[in-house]
Amino acid sequence: MDWSGVTTTMKSSEKWKAFVESRQKDLGSYLQFDPERGSADSSPEGPLAGVPFAVKDNIAVRGFRLTCGSRMLRDFVSPYSATVIERLQKAGGIVAGKTNLDEFGMGSSTENSALLETRNPWDLRRVPGGSSGGSAVAVAAGLAAFGLGSDTGGSVRQPAAFCGVYGLKPTWGAVSRFGLVAYASSLEGIGVMAKTVEMTETVFSLIRGQDPRDHSSLSWQPPALKKGPWVIGVPRECGDVPMHPDVKKTLENTRGLLRKLGHDIRDVSFPTLDHVVSSYYVIATAEASANLARFDGVRYGHRTRRAETPEAMTVASRTEGLGPEVKLRILLGTYVLRSGFQDEYYLRAQRIRTAIRMDFQKAFEGVDLVLMPVYPVPPFERGSADFDPFSQKLADIFTCAANLAGLPAMSFPAALENGLPIGMQFLAPPFAEELLFAACRQLEKEFPSPDAPGFPAGWR
Amino acid sequence: MDASELTVTARMARLILSPDEQEKLGAAVEQMLAHFSHMKEIDVHGLVPTTHALLRENRLRDDVESSLDVTEKLLENAPEREERFIVIPNVL
Numbered sequence: 051m052d053w054s055g056v057t058t059t060m061k062s063s064e065k066w067k068a069f070v071e072s073r074q075k076d077l078g079s080y081l082q083f084d085p086e087r088g089s090a091d092s093s094p095e096g097p098l099a100g101v102p103f104a105v106k107d108n109i110a111v112r113g114f115r116l117t118c119g120s121r122m123l124r125d126f127v128s129p130y131s132a133t134v135i136e137r138l139q140k141a142g143g144i145v146a147g148k149t150n151l152d153e154f155g156m157g158s159s160t161e162n163s164a165l166l167e168t169r170n171p172w173d174l175r176r177v178p179g180g181s182s183g184g185s186a187v188a189v190a191a192g193l194a195a196f197g198l199g200s201d202t203g204g205s206v207r208q209p210a211a212f213c214g215v216y217g218l219k220p221t222w223g224a225v226s227r228f229g230l231v232a233y234a235s236s237l238e239g240i241g242v243m244a245k246t247v248e249m250t251e252t253v254f255s256l257i258r259g260q261d262p263r264d265h266s267s268l269s270w271q272p273p274a275l276k277k278g279p280w281v282i283g284v285p286r287e288c289g290d291v292p293m294h295p296d297v298k299k300t301l302e303n304t305r306g307l308l309r310k311l312g313h314d315i316r317d318v319s320f321p322t323l324d325h326v327v328s329s330y331y332v333i334a335t336a337e338a339s340a341n342l343a344r345f346d347g348v349r350y351g352h353r354t355r356r357a358e359t360p361e362a363m364t365v366a367s368r369t370e371g372l373g374p375e376v377k378l379r380i381l382l383g384t385y386v387l388r389s390g391f392q393d394e395y396y397l398r399a400q401r402i403r404t405a406i407r408m409d410f411q412k413a414f415e416g417v418d419l420v421l422m423p424v425y426p427v428p429p430f431e432r433g434s435a436d437f438d439p440f441s442q443k444l445a446d447i448f449t450c451a452a453n454l455a456g457l458p459a460m461s462f463p464a465a466l467e468n469g470l471p472i473g474m475q476f477l478a479p480p481f482a483e484e485l486l487f488a489a490c491r492q493l494e495k496e497f498p499s500p501d502a503p504g505f506p507a508g509w510r
Numbered sequence: 511m512d513a514s515e516l517t518v519t520a521r522m523a524r525l526i527l528s529p530d531e532q533e534k535l536g537a538a539v540e541q542m543l544a545h546f547s548h549m550k551e552i553d554v555h556g557l558v559p560t561t562h563a564l565l566r567e568n569r570l571r572d573d574v575e576s577s578l579d580v581t582e583k584l585l586e587n588a589p590e591r592e593e594r595f596i597v598i599p600n601v602l
Contacts, residue, residue, distance in 0.1 A: 130580055343524075365524045378538050380523045381519055385519045398550075404559065480564060
């Protein structure tokens with residue numbers, strides 16, 4: 051679909067806005083939809099001139115609310131914009147609005163938002179994935195040309211897979227995080243979702259690179275792009291992970307397709323796979339407990355009405371303002387950092403993280419790319435009792451490895467089974483995003499992103 | 511983790527748990543800690559802890575004056591203010 055100039059041509063702009071509003075009740079993608087406000091800071095020219103995009107509501111856009119899906123920040127208005135937003139606005143892109151998410155990015159279904167329910171456009175009874183569920187829905191349903199999300203343990207790739215679109219988690223540090231609300235700093239980064247590989251690549255090329263305002267950002271220095279055919283490794287240990295038959299079948303079919311395209315598919319060894327979820331959740335919750343200590347009810351955010359001392363005010367404000375999943379992770383993180391328990395949990399998890407990195411280093415000595423499923427099950431139903439929050443955490447097994455190792459990874463739509471999209475992902479060595487795009491582009495020719503029910507024909 | 515440990519941890523995290531949360535969050539914490547205990551199975555001897563996978567050396571920005579100039583906008587987000595001050599309950 052051609053999105054260029056959609057928000058600058060009066061006729062197509064009205065058509066598109068009316069369409070977005072007509073889908074809001076069913077899908078609940080946007081927490082705030084306001085392209086007029088969004089266009090105020092955009093350049094009239096550039097590669098993205100007039101192209102509307104959706105922004106996960108933990109990324110700051112000047113003049114828009116920045117709720118993080120939390121009661122804590124329900125009324126917070128951002129005084130400034132994230133670096134990624136400024137870069138896209140300079141290229142002509144227009145912020146269409148802010149999208150729903152699991153509170154502070156903590157979850158895999160967007161059900162942990164305190165503010166809105168978001169539904170999967172492929173089946174409204176099912177979740178869109180998470181935590182960047184709102185942005186994935188906006189892209190899949192044609193409500194925006196592309197979406198920005200954040201990926202701490204799979205939060206861009208998993209909702210992209212659940213909604214049938216592409217999802218890029220860049221190399222850690224490749225994209226500035228100035229203006230991203232921090233959850234787990236050593237793991238997270240801003241990522242891109244789109245219906246085509248080309249759009250994903252265009253957006254990434256505009257937002258990447260070092261930023262003086264983000265000390266952890268790195269200059270993007272890609273290795274020389276190797277022309278195919280490639281050697282692609284599939285971790286042997288994936289076979290030990292309980293998987294839905296549709297996901298298993300899609301993995302096998304993707305292997306077959308890649309082989310047919312002339313690539314060399316090999317088993318690789320990833321002995322630490324069984325420990326990535328533990329290592330990930332110890333580190334992520336530890337960092338979360340520190341990062342979220344800033345919400346104290348003093349300078350911004352929710353403040354209780356009933357408190358007689360500053361200390362009581364902070365405790366009551368946090369208790370009232372934070373949701374159950376966030377409290378759970380803060381409690382866990384506080385516990386694993388307590389004196390006496392640090393060696394057993396935090397330090398051990400960080401040592402395992404080293405072992406995970408070494409597994410990947412070893413694998414990439416023999417292969418160009420690693421192929422894995424994104425998630426062990428297809429999009430599940432909302433409030434599903436047989437797939438509770440604990441099972442959802444265990445199911446981060448395929449995604450959170452890339453975060454622990456800082457590697458770039460990209461999920462792609464690989465099948466439509468029983469009317470639901472199934473995604474697979476490639477992982478690559480640091481800064482080899484171009485290789486991810488090249489590999490996904492080959493598969494896109496065979497199986498492009500399927501159009502969700504109700505996907506519009508265009509805006510001309 | 512027993513109930514008193516949970517209460518101590520909650521206090522450190524500056525949270526108060528309702529009886530219902532004590533039960534539900536307590537069980538969820540327990541479930542996760544049981545899962546974490548599998549980490550004992552792996553031999554970590556000789557492995558240096560990774561804090562960041564790709565963090566590079568420390569660096570400084572150029573020594574030039576710059577400002578976001580958002581003071582008033584930041585103050586507008588304060589729950590309660592008096593001119594340029596943020597109001598909190600009495601300290602003494």
